Amino acid sequence: MAKDFITRQENYSEWYNELVVRADLAENSSVRGCMVIKPYGYAVWEKMQHILDNMFKQTGHQNAYFPLFIPKSFFEKEAEHVEGFAKECAVVTHHRLSKSPSGKGLIPDPSAKLEEELIVRPTSETIIWDTYRKWIKSYRDLPILCNQWANVVRWEMRTRMFLRTAEFLWQEGHTAHATRQEAEQETVKMMHVYADFAEKYMAMPVIRGVKSANERFAGAIETYCIEAMMQDGKALQAGTSHFLGQNFAKAFDVKFLSKENKLEYVWATSWGVSTRLMGALIMTHSDDNGLVLPPMLAPIQVVIVPIYRSEEEKQEIDSLAQNVIEQLQKLNISVKYDDDDKTKPGWKFNEYEFKGVPVRITLGARDLKEDKVEIFRRDTCKKEIIHKDEIVSKCEFLMKDIQDNLFKKAYDLRASKTRNVDTWEEFKQEIEKGGFLMCHWDGTAETEEKIKEETKATIRCIPIDAPQEEGKCIYTGKPSHRRVVFARNY
């Protein structure tokens, strides 16, 4: 256990907050609800971005950039969207500051009041569909498959770094299609892209599913999602993909001339993941010793720490280290050689352990006399003594093994905390223990609402592969044809 560091058992929520700061991932800024993403945290996010961006491009998408500001009236055009998003938001009312008449300080210049207020985008459907109207005339202009990497602002009252912040970074895909079927296929495809990313790179198992009406995106016909389970048994929505039907095309009058020469409204999707994934990554794998990163997302995959007494010993270690670094780099393994003499080896061990570096190699002068080195893997915190000639092959092995092991650990934990529940009494007891409860539900928003009121649990999703199974709603006893996932959530 890291010194002075709170355990998950003691207080999971504080453990998370402290971990984010102590591992140098992020910190709160002087601006309410806005965080600073520090270089180490940003390096992880960059890795995520890079991989996702490639996945989007491989599925035919292109990046573009749309304005930060959205005219207030745009929100009023889509009836459900306005309810969901034109509430807690940052409203720009003036375009100039001037000296206060009192002579002290600055005030918004009364003569520079905007005719129409601008909203800092909470999501960009409205401004993008206002643009697509100009881009789309005929079926030849379709599909449009755009993505944007951007910052968005939602004025959350209670914020937590990465999980819920007033400003956050994300990508938002916005696609336009000639047919309903094509748009639906796109929506499902992007859910799978997200799920593949979560499982393969984040080592985080997810359930692929559909949201109930209560949890749907404001303005969507159907919301697909990936849901993960954190170590405390709470659910975290890690990505969503929305089938928007023709709602935004109708709101912004976007029509196209079909092959049959008929004017039709365009079909839409939108999908996004955000810096919230950082929170999911941290909470899925980290432990009481600090951050644990899967090798595929670790900015430093291997750290080498030298231990020596004399300059001569140091030179010998340097030359071995250089050799190892070159070989590791050829295998695309990122490695840091920390021979900074301002800090002691023990301090370095703690530091890299806390920062979740997957593998640490200690090159000690004494061990090296016998050609031995110590290798430490962060996932299990186990040390091993190996021959120095094995370093590179061992690192290569560990990159895959740690990645696989982290996924398996998370998968097993989720399995152990997922169970079928069939009665309301049992539900009320079980939900207190956390985890996913697989239950029958009568399919109504009212029932879901009542269950939420009484237990704070919501339907996280209806899994897309949920088998047909006849049963009775845990709350109303009405008939149901499949189980859905209930949980408390972030």
Added chain:
Amino acid sequence: MAKDFITRQENYSEWYNELVVRADLAENSSVRGCMVIKPYGYAVWEKMQHILDNMFKQTGHQNAYFPLFIPKSFFEKEAEHVEGFAKECAVVTHHRLSKSPSGKGLIPDPSAKLEEELIVRPTSETIIWDTYRKWIKSYRDLPILCNQWANVVRWEMRTRMFLRTAEFLWQEGHTAHATRQEAEQETVKMMHVYADFAEKYMAMPVIRGVKSANERFAGAIETYCIEAMMQDGKALQAGTSHFLGQNFAKAFDVKFLSKENKLEYVWATSWGVSTRLMGALIMTHSDDNGLVLPPMLAPIQVVIVPIYRSEEEKQEIDSLAQNVIEQLQKLNISVKYDDDDKTKPGWKFNEYEFKGVPVRITLGARDLKEDKVEIFRRDTCKKEIIHKDEIVSKCEFLMKDIQDNLFKKAYDLRASKTRNVDTWEEFKQEIEKGGFLMCHWDGTAETEEKIKEETKATIRCIPIDAPQEEGKCIYTGKPSHRRVVFARNY
């Protein structure tokens, strides 16, 4: 000349505006002064970002992310900075919209007025130095070498796509150092990084120099810059690097304990380039046939267009094309095979020519009977017939040759429009012809101001390699020791 397309001669300014839209780079949005960067334009920007980001990392910088919003009071802390930036900006005054009492539409909720207004960042020195105060305690914490890729907002009255928009994308480096010397070295280093990028990748020659006091960044001790000349002879400031002294450290109380155990203020730099570079790139190389892109920044470097009459011919061309594509991809040359049968070859020729694709290969069934293909280079608009076995080696050659030729063309143009001017009469005549006038100047802000008032020309920079030369100020006749660059500018 492209059909219906205005020439540079007719109206350079309109030529630019129309080019940006017709080449699918960007367009104006419904939000005043904000542009939409379209996928093709964004792909060029992404290439720039990618290369610059690598250059920053190779010089030891790390990316991070700081809040979009800056509390109003932060601007008031640095006396010069507030003059420069707390003027035309986007002011957030409310954090909620609610239904208007009239029942129609939304209004900023009077109960959700912010205690202190937030400004959408026009640049981030203030919020970053407020953060650095928490990061810096001792000389061991220095240097800090951070960069951020972000959007910023400056409420410009007259906007032009890429060159001057209310919102734009940029990177801003912010570094903190223990000594004045180290900070000055960093400032100069980053100017050279920008200059290398401009010349090597954008094929755009630049003058490296120092700004006069009038043109300095608000809050800087010294501003270094790179200045380019557009085809109309006007100057464009393409990047700036500021030595900020201890101004921001003092404003935000950022001190460190030195090796000598003394509390000292930290030394600072900041440096940035923006989507303005897109404007510079377009105006440096493009012609009356549309966009011209240097190969190193072209999203599509080679386009292949097939011409055929029968399915049999098509198949033969397909197999040759596939072969060529594979070989080009091995050389990291990005290639597009446009066999879309919805458009005719002639339309495709115009389209890719207008979009500045450096090389076009036409695979015509008739030519191929004699193993011949046509190759077209966009920079000179010259066609050549070559043997089909030469395609790959010719493309490889052209990537370098076009890049070099574009640089040379721009270099020669600049040379032809740069001249020494020694009298005020001559200055007033010559400035009307455009270009850079190398003149003696007495070094005072007043003189520069008067010259600007009378001729709209400003000092673009004092070149860092300007040779010592005794002379007399063109305006006052007072002594001067070197020539500086006067020009009208974007």
